[in-house]
Amino acid sequence: MSVFKESGHLFRLAALYAVGTLTFLFIRGVLVPKSFGQYGHYRGNAITEIAAHPIHFAGHQACDTCHTDVQQLKQSGMHARVNCEGCHGPLAKHADDPSVQPAKLDTAKLCVRCHAASAAKPRGFPQVAALDHSNGLPCETCHKPHSPAISAGGAK
Amino acid sequence: MTTGVEGYMYPNEITLYWSVLIVLYPYITGLVAGAFILASLERVFRVEAVKPTYRLALLTALSFLLVAPLPLQLHLGHPERSLEMYFTPHRTSAMAMFGFVYLWYLMAVLTVEIWLDYRHDIVVMAQSSTGMKRWFYKVLTLGSNNISDRALAIDERVGWVITLIGIPSAFMLHGYVGFIFGSIKANPWWSSPMMPVVFIFSAMVSGIAAVMLLYMLVTRLRKQKIDMLCVDTIARYLFYMFIVDFSLEMLDLIHRIYEADESFRSLNFMVHTKLYFSQIVLQICIGTLVPIALLGLTQVLQLHEIVRKRIYVAAGCLTMMGIFAMRWNVVIGGQLFSKSFLGYTTYKMALVTREGLLMSIALTILPLFILWALVKLLPPWPKTAKGELPA
Structure with a gap:
């Protein structure tokens, strides 16, 4: 063809x-x-x-077992519903072996992750322009992170 | 972080994630579809006057098609992962299916049509050239040197069928880009069944304008005489397409204004403020009404050849700019307003980043370099008997 x-x-x-x-x-x-x-x-x-991945987070129940005082302080403040490891990071190793100490937190950097002023956040949510508010000082200078509101008598 | 935010934006709306590269993606894809439709005018609809641009239009379509996925690759990063879209396609993903539309158009339509149309030249060049070029053309012949009249007649017939399949494929290629935006129901600026249709017609407008400008530029660079019958015909089709495109866009606009749903006040405010320059001034006035008026003048007045050429160049450039502005307004405009309809953000284009201005300029110019290389390898104009370019 x-x-x-x-x-x-x-x-x-x-x-x-x-x-x-x-x-x-x-x-x-x-x-x-x-x-x-x-x-x-x-x-x-x-x-x-x-x-099969190793577990990194212990969960707040594990924290509450030993840190009862912090748990009670937290419950009275604005951070009652913030999980411990939300700020402190994964702590499974510390929960397994208390001699493993978690890293010290720098509140000047940590707190603004949530509290930096942004037009997108609800108006009632506490938010600050960090430099104007504290000139770079660590937030814990005035606020107790576990119960951050400042009363008339000073930091709680 | 809040710079450029007015009113209330949800946190994930403040930064625009779809940058100028996502503007380029429909722009470049549109040029492909438009250039192909122009080529099909000669092949399928037998508009003989546009024949001088047939091969140039095909090569233009191929050059831009090769670059079309690059803006997406650069935007997403990890280009090696794009293959996963072909290996394990997700059938409910519009983008994943677009990969197959793209592949179909590249491999089954454009490459085959170009190969069939150039086969005679490829065989001749494989025999007449030397060195690396000879090997290049020899590979392209696929080992068959049959250029008998019968074989070429079969090529012509098969090429016609491929072009016929190519027309809905070109519509699908660019209609799909419109579909990707039009199907995002959460965004009232995009969500419209008109979107694919508007995209197709605007693609034809930009592709026809691009090939017309390229033809005039290349002919001038070759110191040849511009075929005015050809350019006049292209300009006439550009004029018709533009009127249809503009009517569709106005229909969409009128529909939105009359419907005036809950998003209307917010979008209307955006068009009169943040998008005023790019939409009203650039897209509608300078990029659409002015070129339509200019092209309309050439249709009703008997103008001198030089005047017509200048008008075509001016109208073509304004058209290219207007269609780019249209893509910009769709992609960027759709991300500037809050879905709460209570606020607006700002897009600040970076300069030298992966998704910045310089990269988009490079991606816009890259197809022209590819076209230059393709034109060198596969000259789109006939050679004289002596093998020289016609004087």
Whole structure:
């Protein structure tokens, strides 16, 4: 058939595309993990791998067991619902072994993470322009972080 | 952090995450679709007058198509991860499916059409050139030197079919870009079924203008005479497309004004303040009404050739600017207002960062370099019998 003979270059192009598609499928077969799609659009093995990660956070119940005084102080103030590790960072190692001391916090930097003034925050939320407010002094100079409101008698 | 914020913004709205690169992405993709539609005018609709631009339009489309994903790659980072979109595509993700639309358009439409159209030249150049070039053309022949009349007639027929498939593919390519914005229902500035249609027509306008300008520039650089019948025809189609595009945009606007939903006051205020220059002045007045008026003049008045050329260049440049402003207003405008409708933020473009001004200028110029290389390798104009460029 002359049509097929005269279309030889088109068959070559089709063959090239077929080779390209097969190469793609081969690379896909090699690169896509076998457990992909086992439960959903992710690697099935990821679940057991993530579950095997070491635990970093102890949870506030662990903190309350020993630091009852801080827990009581916190409950009376504005930070009652702020989790201990929200400010102190992950403390599972400290909870397992109290001799492992958590790092000392710099309140001049820590507090403004939440309390830096921003038009996007609700108006009632305490927020300050830190430099104008305290000229870079650590917030704990005036505020007790566990119960930050300042009463008429001074810092609580 | 609060600089440029007026009124109330939700915390995740203050910074614009979709930068100028995301403006470039629909702009460049639109040029691809528009250039291809111009090429199809000759191939499918038999508008013989635009034939001098046919190959240039195809090469322009390819140059811009190769650059189209780069703004997204730079914006997202980790370009190696983009392959995951092909390996493990998520069928509910509009962007993931766009990857396949892009691949289809690049591999099944544009590359094949260019190869079929150039095959005769490729075979001839594989035999007449030397050194590395010879090998390059030899690879492109795929080992077949058959350029008999019958074989070329088959190429012509297959090329016609490919172009025919290419037209809805070009619509799909750019309609999809519009769809990605139009389907974001949480954003009233974007959420509109008109978006894909407006994007397609604006793409045709910008692509036709781009090829018209490139043709005039390249012909001038080659010290050849501009084919005025060709340019006049392109300008006429540009004029028609522009009128349709402008009508659709106005229809969308009128619909929004009449509907006046809960977002209207906020958006209306934005258009009259933050977007006033880019939308009213640049996009609508300088970038749409002025070029339509200029092109309209050439349709109703008998103007001298030189005047027409100048008008086409001016109208083409203003059109390119106007369509860029349209993309800007869609992408940036959609992120300037709060979804609470109570505040506005500001977009401050960086200069030398990964998503800054210099990078976007580089990405805009890059397709022109690719086009230059393509034109060198695959000259879009016929050679004379002596193998020289026509005098």
